[in-house]
Amino acid sequence: MAHHPAHNVYWYTAKAPAEGKPLTGAVKADVAVVGGGMAGLMCARTLREAGLSVVLLEKEFCGAGASGKTSGFITPDSEIELSALISNHGPERAKEIWEFVLSGVSRIREAIERHGITCDFAVQDSLFIANTPARVRFPREEHEARQRLGYTSRLYEQSKLPRVIGSPRYAGAVRYPDTFGINSYLFCQTLRGIVADMGVDMYEETPAVRIRADGVDTPQGSVAADRIVVCLDRFIPDLGVLRKEIYHVQTFLGISAPLSDAAVREIFPEERMMVWDTDLVYNYFRVTGEGRLLLGGGDVLYTYAQKPARGTERLRRRLLAYFKKKFPSIDLSLEYVWPGMLGVSKDLLPVMGAHPQMPGVWYVGAATGLPWAAALGTYAAERILVGRNEFDETFSWKRKFTIGARAQALLSTPITYALSHGMAKYL
Numbered sequence: 001m002a003h004h005p006a007h008n009v010y011w012y013t014a015k016a017p018a019e020g021k022p023l024t025g026a027v028k029a030d031v032a033v034v035g036g037g038m039a040g041l042m043c044a045r046t047l048r049e050a051g052l053s054v055v056l057l058e059k060e061f062c063g064a065g066a067s068g069k070t071s072g073f074i075t076p077d078s079e080i081e082l083s084a085l086i087s088n089h090g091p092e093r094a095k096e097i098w099e100f101v102l103s104g105v106s107r108i109r110e111a112i113e114r115h116g117i118t119c120d121f122a123v124q125d126s127l128f129i130a131n132t133p134a135r136v137r138f139p140r141e142e143h144e145a146r147q148r149l150g151y152t153s154r155l156y157e158q159s160k161l162p163r164v165i166g167s168p169r170y171a172g173a174v175r176y177p178d179t180f181g182i183n184s185y186l187f188c189q190t191l192r193g194i195v196a197d198m199g200v201d202m203y204e205e206t207p208a209v210r211i212r213a214d215g216v217d218t219p220q221g222s223v224a225a226d227r228i229v230v231c232l233d234r235f236i237p238d239l240g241v242l243r244k245e246i247y248h249v250q251t252f253l254g255i256s257a258p259l260s261d262a263a264v265r266e267i268f269p270e271e272r273m274m275v276w277d278t279d280l281v282y283n284y285f286r287v288t289g290e291g292r293l294l295l296g297g298g299d300v301l302y303t304y305a306q307k308p309a310r311g312t313e314r315l316r317r318r319l320l321a322y323f324k325k326k327f328p329s330i331d332l333s334l335e336y337v338w339p340g341m342l343g344v345s346k347d348l349l350p351v352m353g354a355h356p357q358m359p360g361v362w363y364v365g366a367a368t369g370l371p372w373a374a375a376l377g378t379y380a381a382e383r384i385l386v387g388r389n390e391f392d393e394t395f396s397w398k399r400k401f402t403i404g405a406r407a408q409a410l411l412s413t414p415i416t417y418a419l420s421h422g423m424a425k426y427l
Helices: 010-014 038-049 082-089 091-115 137-148 158-163 184-197 233-239 261-267 313-326 370-386 405-411 413-426
Strands: 025-034 054-057 125-130 154-157 172-176 201-203 210-212 215-218 221-230 247-256 273-277 284-287 293-297 334-344 351-354 361-365
Touching: 010 184, 010 334, 025 038, 025 215, 038 054, 038 091, 038 184, 038 370, 054 221, 082 091, 082 137, 082 413, 091 184, 091 370, 125 137, 137 154, 137 172, 154 158, 158 172, 184 201, 221 370, 233 247, 233 334, 233 361, 247 313, 247 413, 293 313, 313 334, 351 370, 361 370, 405 413
Parallel strands: 025 054, 025 221, 054 201, 125 273, 221 361
Antiparallel strands: 125 172, 154 172, 210 215, 215 221, 247 293, 247 334, 273 284, 284 293, 351 361
Protein backbone atom coordinates (compact mmCIF):
# COMPACT_ATOMS: atom_id res chain seq x y z
CA MET A 1 0.00 0.00 0.00
CA ALA A 2 1.43 3.40 -0.98
CA HIS A 3 2.07 5.97 1.70
CA HIS A 4 -0.32 8.91 1.51
CA PRO A 5 0.81 12.12 3.19
CA ALA A 6 -1.11 14.00 5.81
CA HIS A 7 -2.93 16.82 4.04
CA ASN A 8 -1.29 19.71 5.85
CA VAL A 9 0.43 20.68 2.59
CA TYR A 10 -2.20 22.30 0.41
CA TRP A 11 -0.69 21.09 -2.86
CA TYR A 12 -1.25 17.48 -1.82
CA THR A 13 -5.02 17.95 -1.73
CA ALA A 14 -5.16 18.23 -5.54
CA LYS A 15 -4.03 14.67 -6.22
CA ALA A 16 -2.97 11.61 -4.26
CA PRO A 17 0.57 10.49 -5.11
CA ALA A 18 0.75 7.86 -7.81
CA GLU A 19 0.96 4.28 -6.63
CA GLY A 20 4.64 3.45 -6.34
CA LYS A 21 6.45 0.19 -5.81
CA PRO A 22 9.44 -0.40 -3.54
CA LEU A 23 12.57 -2.09 -4.82
CA THR A 24 12.99 -5.71 -3.85
CA GLY A 25 15.90 -7.73 -5.10
CA ALA A 26 18.78 -6.70 -7.33
CA VAL A 27 18.53 -4.62 -10.53
CA LYS A 28 21.04 -3.11 -12.95
CA ALA A 29 21.18 0.14 -14.93
CA ASP A 30 23.64 2.44 -16.64
CA VAL A 31 22.83 5.15 -14.07
CA ALA A 32 21.14 5.15 -10.68
CA VAL A 33 19.46 8.44 -9.72
CA VAL A 34 18.71 8.85 -6.02
CA GLY A 35 15.93 11.31 -5.26
CA GLY A 36 12.56 11.96 -6.91
CA GLY A 37 12.39 15.74 -6.70
CA MET A 38 12.96 18.28 -9.45
CA ALA A 39 16.70 17.60 -9.82
CA GLY A 40 16.36 13.82 -9.85
CA LEU A 41 13.44 13.78 -12.28
CA MET A 42 15.13 16.19 -14.69
CA CYS A 43 18.34 14.17 -14.50
CA ALA A 44 16.54 10.88 -15.17
CA ARG A 45 14.57 12.42 -18.05
CA THR A 46 17.70 13.75 -19.76
CA LEU A 47 19.60 10.49 -19.38
CA ARG A 48 16.72 8.40 -20.66
CA GLU A 49 16.17 10.69 -23.66
CA ALA A 50 19.78 9.93 -24.60
CA GLY A 51 19.12 6.19 -24.49
CA LEU A 52 20.72 5.20 -21.18
CA SER A 53 19.01 2.77 -18.83
CA VAL A 54 18.05 4.54 -15.59
CA VAL A 55 16.78 3.48 -12.19
CA LEU A 56 15.31 6.19 -9.96
CA LEU A 57 15.03 5.63 -6.19
CA GLU A 58 12.81 7.80 -3.97
CA LYS A 59 12.41 7.46 -0.21
CA GLU A 60 8.69 8.40 -0.21
CA PHE A 61 6.94 9.58 -3.39
CA CYS A 62 8.08 11.94 -6.12
CA GLY A 63 7.64 15.51 -4.92
CA ALA A 64 7.49 14.53 -1.24
CA GLY A 65 10.49 16.69 -0.30
CA ALA A 66 11.28 20.35 -0.85
CA SER A 67 10.39 20.22 -4.57
CA GLY A 68 6.74 19.42 -3.87
CA LYS A 69 6.23 21.75 -0.92
CA THR A 70 7.58 25.01 -2.33
CA SER A 71 5.89 28.26 -3.31
CA GLY A 72 6.27 27.38 -6.99
CA PHE A 73 8.07 30.64 -7.79
CA ILE A 74 9.90 29.91 -11.05
CA THR A 75 12.38 32.76 -11.08
CA PRO A 76 16.19 32.91 -11.11
CA ASP A 77 16.05 35.12 -8.02
CA SER A 78 15.65 32.34 -5.46
CA GLU A 79 17.94 33.13 -2.53
CA ILE A 80 20.66 35.30 -4.07
CA GLU A 81 20.19 38.25 -6.41
CA LEU A 82 22.11 39.08 -9.56
CA SER A 83 23.67 42.13 -7.90
CA ALA A 84 25.15 39.91 -5.17
CA LEU A 85 26.54 37.52 -7.79
CA ILE A 86 28.27 40.43 -9.54
CA SER A 87 29.72 41.62 -6.23
CA ASN A 88 30.94 38.14 -5.31
CA HIS A 89 32.08 36.82 -8.70
CA GLY A 90 32.46 39.74 -11.10
CA PRO A 91 30.13 40.58 -14.01
CA GLU A 92 31.33 37.98 -16.50
CA ARG A 93 31.07 34.98 -14.18
CA ALA A 94 27.87 36.37 -12.64
CA LYS A 95 26.21 36.38 -16.05
CA GLU A 96 27.32 32.81 -16.71
CA ILE A 97 25.84 31.70 -13.39
CA TRP A 98 22.64 33.67 -14.08
CA GLU A 99 22.30 32.08 -17.51
CA PHE A 100 22.73 28.69 -15.85
CA VAL A 101 19.79 29.21 -13.51
CA LEU A 102 17.77 30.77 -16.34
CA SER A 103 18.28 27.49 -18.19
CA GLY A 104 16.43 25.83 -15.31
CA VAL A 105 13.51 28.24 -15.77
CA SER A 106 13.44 27.36 -19.47
CA ARG A 107 13.76 23.65 -18.77
CA ILE A 108 10.69 23.65 -16.52
CA ARG A 109 8.64 25.66 -18.99
CA GLU A 110 9.70 23.43 -21.88
CA ALA A 111 8.52 20.34 -19.98
CA ILE A 112 5.16 21.96 -19.18
CA GLU A 113 4.57 22.99 -22.78
CA ARG A 114 5.90 19.85 -24.49
CA HIS A 115 4.04 17.39 -22.29
CA GLY A 116 0.96 19.50 -21.51
CA ILE A 117 1.59 19.30 -17.76
CA THR A 118 -1.36 20.66 -15.77
CA CYS A 119 0.19 22.33 -12.73
CA ASP A 120 -1.49 25.74 -12.29
CA PHE A 121 1.02 27.31 -14.67
CA ALA A 122 0.64 31.10 -14.46
CA VAL A 123 2.93 33.60 -16.17
CA GLN A 124 3.64 36.39 -13.67
CA ASP A 125 6.37 39.03 -13.53
CA SER A 126 8.68 39.09 -10.51
CA LEU A 127 8.69 42.05 -8.12
CA PHE A 128 11.59 42.44 -5.65
CA ILE A 129 10.34 45.04 -3.21
CA ALA A 130 11.86 47.15 -0.41
CA ASN A 131 10.16 46.88 2.94
CA THR A 132 11.52 50.20 4.23
CA PRO A 133 13.25 53.32 2.87
CA ALA A 134 16.50 52.08 4.45
CA ARG A 135 16.42 49.00 2.19
CA VAL A 136 15.42 50.66 -1.07
CA ARG A 137 19.00 50.46 -2.31
CA PHE A 138 18.66 46.69 -2.82
CA PRO A 139 16.05 46.78 -5.61
CA ARG A 140 17.90 49.75 -7.10
CA GLU A 141 21.15 47.76 -7.14
CA GLU A 142 19.33 44.82 -8.68
CA HIS A 143 17.89 47.05 -11.40
CA GLU A 144 21.35 48.44 -12.16
CA ALA A 145 22.83 44.93 -12.25
CA ARG A 146 20.19 43.72 -14.69
CA GLN A 147 20.71 46.73 -16.94
CA ARG A 148 24.48 46.26 -16.80
CA LEU A 149 24.24 42.69 -18.05
CA GLY A 150 21.53 43.34 -20.62
CA TYR A 151 18.41 41.97 -18.88
CA THR A 152 14.97 43.60 -18.99
CA SER A 153 14.22 45.54 -15.83
CA ARG A 154 11.94 48.27 -14.54
CA LEU A 155 12.59 50.29 -11.38
CA TYR A 156 9.70 51.73 -9.35
CA GLU A 157 10.28 54.56 -6.92
CA GLN A 158 7.86 54.74 -4.02
CA SER A 159 5.59 57.27 -5.72
CA LYS A 160 5.07 54.93 -8.70
CA LEU A 161 4.48 51.73 -6.75
CA PRO A 162 0.68 52.16 -6.27
CA ARG A 163 0.28 51.37 -9.96
CA VAL A 164 1.40 47.79 -9.38
CA ILE A 165 1.04 46.99 -5.68
CA GLY A 166 -1.89 48.10 -3.55
CA SER A 167 0.01 49.02 -0.41
CA PRO A 168 1.68 52.30 0.55
CA ARG A 169 3.94 50.42 2.97
CA TYR A 170 6.72 49.59 0.52
CA ALA A 171 9.52 51.94 -0.47
CA GLY A 172 10.58 50.84 -3.98
CA ALA A 173 10.84 47.81 -6.24
CA VAL A 174 12.38 46.28 -9.32
CA ARG A 175 10.27 44.27 -11.76
CA TYR A 176 11.26 41.85 -14.49
CA PRO A 177 9.47 39.40 -16.85
CA ASP A 178 9.81 35.80 -18.08
CA THR A 179 8.93 34.21 -14.75
CA PHE A 180 5.93 32.14 -13.67
CA GLY A 181 4.29 30.21 -10.88
CA ILE A 182 3.33 26.54 -10.70
CA ASN A 183 1.99 23.91 -8.36
CA SER A 184 5.33 22.15 -7.99
CA TYR A 185 3.87 18.97 -6.47
CA LEU A 186 1.60 18.43 -9.48
CA PHE A 187 4.55 19.15 -11.77
CA CYS A 188 6.70 16.51 -10.05
CA GLN A 189 3.91 13.93 -9.99
CA THR A 190 3.17 14.41 -13.69
CA LEU A 191 6.85 14.36 -14.65
CA ARG A 192 7.19 11.16 -12.65
CA GLY A 193 4.63 9.51 -14.92
CA ILE A 194 6.32 10.89 -18.02
CA VAL A 195 9.78 9.54 -17.17
CA ALA A 196 8.27 6.19 -16.15
CA ASP A 197 6.54 5.97 -19.55
CA MET A 198 9.91 6.77 -21.17
CA GLY A 199 11.34 3.63 -19.58
CA VAL A 200 12.93 4.88 -16.35
CA ASP A 201 12.51 2.19 -13.67
CA MET A 202 10.87 3.97 -10.71
CA TYR A 203 11.11 2.64 -7.18
CA GLU A 204 9.37 4.67 -4.49
CA GLU A 205 9.17 4.05 -0.76
CA THR A 206 12.78 2.99 -1.27
CA PRO A 207 15.41 4.97 0.65
CA ALA A 208 19.06 4.67 -0.22
CA VAL A 209 20.83 3.34 2.86
CA ARG A 210 24.33 3.07 1.38
CA ILE A 211 26.05 4.46 -1.70
CA ARG A 212 28.78 2.25 -3.14
CA ALA A 213 31.24 2.91 -5.95
CA ASP A 214 29.29 0.49 -8.12
CA GLY A 215 25.74 0.87 -6.87
CA VAL A 216 23.19 1.67 -4.19
CA ASP A 217 21.88 -0.46 -1.33
CA THR A 218 18.26 -0.15 -0.17
CA PRO A 219 16.42 -1.87 2.69
CA GLN A 220 15.21 -4.76 0.52
CA GLY A 221 17.35 -4.60 -2.59
CA SER A 222 20.20 -3.04 -4.52
CA VAL A 223 21.01 -1.29 -7.79
CA ALA A 224 24.20 -2.01 -9.70
CA ALA A 225 25.30 1.00 -11.78
CA ASP A 226 28.53 2.47 -13.08
CA ARG A 227 27.29 6.01 -12.47
CA ILE A 228 25.26 7.27 -9.53
CA VAL A 229 23.71 10.73 -9.21
CA VAL A 230 22.56 11.62 -5.69
CA CYS A 231 19.94 14.40 -5.81
CA LEU A 232 18.95 14.56 -2.15
CA ASP A 233 19.47 18.26 -1.44
CA ARG A 234 19.53 18.79 2.35
CA PHE A 235 19.50 15.03 3.05
CA ILE A 236 22.93 14.40 1.50
CA PRO A 237 24.69 14.84 4.89
CA ASP A 238 22.57 11.94 6.21
CA LEU A 239 24.71 9.71 3.98
CA GLY A 240 27.83 10.83 5.83
CA VAL A 241 29.19 13.33 3.29
CA LEU A 242 29.18 17.15 2.88
CA ARG A 243 28.16 17.68 6.47
CA LYS A 244 29.89 21.07 6.68
CA GLU A 245 28.99 22.16 3.15
CA ILE A 246 25.20 21.58 3.13
CA TYR A 247 22.69 22.66 5.76
CA HIS A 248 19.14 23.99 5.49
CA VAL A 249 16.84 26.91 6.06
CA GLN A 250 13.25 26.51 7.18
CA THR A 251 10.43 28.53 5.69
CA PHE A 252 6.68 28.42 6.08
CA LEU A 253 3.92 28.65 3.53
CA GLY A 254 0.27 29.47 4.00
CA ILE A 255 -2.56 29.52 1.53
CA SER A 256 -5.76 31.47 1.92
CA ALA A 257 -9.36 30.84 1.13
CA PRO A 258 -10.22 32.10 -2.37
CA LEU A 259 -10.14 35.90 -2.57
CA SER A 260 -12.73 38.01 -4.27
CA ASP A 261 -11.81 39.60 -7.59
CA ALA A 262 -11.96 42.97 -5.85
CA ALA A 263 -9.45 41.83 -3.21
CA VAL A 264 -7.06 40.52 -5.86
CA ARG A 265 -7.31 43.86 -7.73
CA GLU A 266 -6.60 45.70 -4.49
CA ILE A 267 -3.37 43.74 -4.03
CA PHE A 268 -2.42 43.92 -7.70
CA PRO A 269 -4.08 46.93 -9.40
CA GLU A 270 -2.73 46.06 -12.85
CA GLU A 271 -1.79 42.38 -12.97
CA ARG A 272 -0.77 39.57 -10.68
CA MET A 273 2.91 39.23 -9.84
CA MET A 274 5.25 37.14 -7.71
CA VAL A 275 6.51 39.35 -4.88
CA TRP A 276 9.28 39.01 -2.30
CA ASP A 277 10.86 41.60 -0.05
CA THR A 278 14.37 42.67 0.86
CA ASP A 279 14.69 41.20 4.35
CA LEU A 280 17.28 38.46 4.89
CA VAL A 281 14.49 36.25 6.28
CA TYR A 282 12.10 37.47 3.64
CA ASN A 283 8.34 37.37 3.01
CA TYR A 284 6.82 36.51 -0.35
CA PHE A 285 3.41 36.10 -1.96
CA ARG A 286 1.52 35.45 -5.18
CA VAL A 287 -2.02 34.64 -6.25
CA THR A 288 -2.72 31.14 -7.58
CA GLY A 289 -4.97 30.28 -10.49
CA GLU A 290 -7.78 29.58 -8.04
CA GLY A 291 -7.53 33.11 -6.68
CA ARG A 292 -5.96 32.01 -3.41
CA LEU A 293 -3.12 34.00 -1.87
CA LEU A 294 0.03 31.98 -1.31
CA LEU A 295 1.97 33.68 1.49
CA GLY A 296 5.38 32.61 2.70
CA GLY A 297 8.00 33.70 5.18
CA GLY A 298 10.32 32.68 7.95
CA ASP A 299 11.06 33.36 11.57
CA VAL A 300 14.44 33.96 13.21
CA LEU A 301 13.64 31.27 15.78
CA TYR A 302 13.10 28.64 13.09
CA THR A 303 14.98 29.63 9.95
CA TYR A 304 18.24 27.98 11.01
CA ALA A 305 16.83 25.55 13.56
CA GLN A 306 18.32 22.07 13.39
CA LYS A 307 14.94 20.30 13.32
CA PRO A 308 11.62 21.07 11.61
CA ALA A 309 9.07 23.00 13.64
CA ARG A 310 6.44 20.81 15.24
CA GLY A 311 3.63 23.34 15.05
CA THR A 312 2.63 26.12 12.70
CA GLU A 313 0.38 28.37 14.81
CA ARG A 314 3.14 30.86 15.61
CA LEU A 315 3.96 31.14 11.92
CA ARG A 316 0.31 31.40 10.94
CA ARG A 317 0.03 34.45 13.21
CA ARG A 318 3.28 35.89 11.89
CA LEU A 319 2.28 35.52 8.22
CA LEU A 320 -1.12 37.07 8.87
CA ALA A 321 0.42 39.93 10.85
CA TYR A 322 2.81 40.71 8.00
CA PHE A 323 0.03 40.79 5.44
CA LYS A 324 -2.31 42.79 7.68
CA LYS A 325 0.39 45.43 8.14
CA LYS A 326 0.84 45.77 4.39
CA PHE A 327 -2.80 45.38 3.33
CA PRO A 328 -4.95 46.31 6.38
CA SER A 329 -8.24 46.48 4.47
CA ILE A 330 -8.11 42.86 3.29
CA ASP A 331 -9.54 40.25 5.62
CA LEU A 332 -7.27 37.28 5.05
CA SER A 333 -7.64 33.80 6.50
CA LEU A 334 -5.18 30.96 5.95
CA GLU A 335 -6.67 27.52 5.38
CA TYR A 336 -3.33 25.68 5.30
CA VAL A 337 0.09 26.44 6.79
CA TRP A 338 3.04 24.10 6.40
CA PRO A 339 6.82 24.13 6.96
CA GLY A 340 9.47 23.40 4.39
CA MET A 341 13.19 22.73 4.68
CA LEU A 342 15.41 23.92 1.85
CA GLY A 343 19.00 22.77 1.38
CA VAL A 344 21.56 25.59 1.24
CA SER A 345 25.28 26.17 1.14
CA LYS A 346 27.10 28.91 3.03
CA ASP A 347 27.32 31.17 -0.04
CA LEU A 348 23.82 30.29 -1.36
CA LEU A 349 25.20 28.70 -4.53
CA PRO A 350 24.63 24.99 -5.18
CA VAL A 351 26.97 22.26 -4.03
CA MET A 352 27.87 19.48 -6.43
CA GLY A 353 30.76 17.19 -7.15
CA ALA A 354 32.13 13.67 -7.02
CA HIS A 355 32.49 11.63 -3.84
CA PRO A 356 36.04 12.01 -2.46
CA GLN A 357 36.80 8.29 -2.91
CA MET A 358 34.23 7.29 -5.53
CA PRO A 359 34.52 9.36 -8.74
CA GLY A 360 31.50 7.66 -10.32
CA VAL A 361 29.22 9.04 -7.58
CA TRP A 362 28.05 12.62 -8.21
CA TYR A 363 26.23 14.70 -5.59
CA VAL A 364 23.76 17.51 -6.30
CA GLY A 365 22.60 19.59 -3.33
CA ALA A 366 21.79 23.03 -1.94
CA ALA A 367 19.62 23.82 -4.96
CA THR A 368 17.97 26.98 -3.63
CA GLY A 369 14.84 26.96 -5.75
CA LEU A 370 13.22 24.86 -8.46
CA PRO A 371 15.07 26.50 -11.40
CA TRP A 372 18.41 25.72 -9.74
CA ALA A 373 17.29 22.12 -9.18
CA ALA A 374 16.16 21.70 -12.80
CA ALA A 375 19.41 23.17 -14.13
CA LEU A 376 21.56 21.05 -11.81
CA GLY A 377 19.75 17.80 -12.61
CA THR A 378 20.20 18.48 -16.32
CA TYR A 379 23.86 19.40 -15.80
CA ALA A 380 24.57 16.17 -13.90
CA ALA A 381 23.05 14.16 -16.73
CA GLU A 382 24.96 16.06 -19.40
CA ARG A 383 28.17 15.60 -17.45
CA ILE A 384 27.69 11.86 -17.88
CA LEU A 385 26.54 12.11 -21.50
CA VAL A 386 28.92 14.70 -22.99
CA GLY A 387 31.44 15.52 -20.28
CA ARG A 388 29.97 18.90 -19.36
CA ASN A 389 32.18 20.54 -16.71
CA GLU A 390 32.12 24.35 -16.96
CA PHE A 391 30.57 24.78 -13.50
CA ASP A 392 32.41 21.98 -11.71
CA GLU A 393 34.77 24.37 -9.96
CA THR A 394 32.25 27.13 -9.22
CA PHE A 395 29.80 24.78 -7.50
CA SER A 396 32.38 22.37 -6.08
CA TRP A 397 32.04 21.36 -2.45
CA LYS A 398 35.80 22.00 -2.23
CA ARG A 399 35.45 25.73 -2.97
CA LYS A 400 36.50 28.28 -0.40
CA PHE A 401 33.80 29.66 1.87
CA THR A 402 34.04 32.89 3.85
CA ILE A 403 33.62 30.95 7.09
CA GLY A 404 35.57 27.70 6.89
CA ALA A 405 35.14 24.39 8.67
CA ARG A 406 37.37 25.31 11.63
CA ALA A 407 35.48 28.52 12.43
CA GLN A 408 32.19 26.70 11.80
CA ALA A 409 33.06 24.20 14.51
CA LEU A 410 33.54 27.06 16.97
CA LEU A 411 30.47 29.07 15.97
CA SER A 412 28.05 26.14 15.42
CA THR A 413 26.50 25.35 12.05
CA PRO A 414 23.29 27.43 12.43
CA ILE A 415 25.22 30.59 13.39
CA THR A 416 27.75 29.97 10.61
CA TYR A 417 25.03 29.75 7.99
CA ALA A 418 23.13 32.79 9.27
CA LEU A 419 26.28 34.93 9.19
CA SER A 420 27.40 33.55 5.84
CA HIS A 421 24.06 34.24 4.19
CA GLY A 422 24.03 37.81 5.41
CA MET A 423 27.50 38.33 3.96
CA ALA A 424 26.67 36.59 0.68
CA LYS A 425 23.57 38.68 0.06
CA TYR A 426 24.22 42.09 1.55
CA LEU A 427 27.92 42.68 2.28
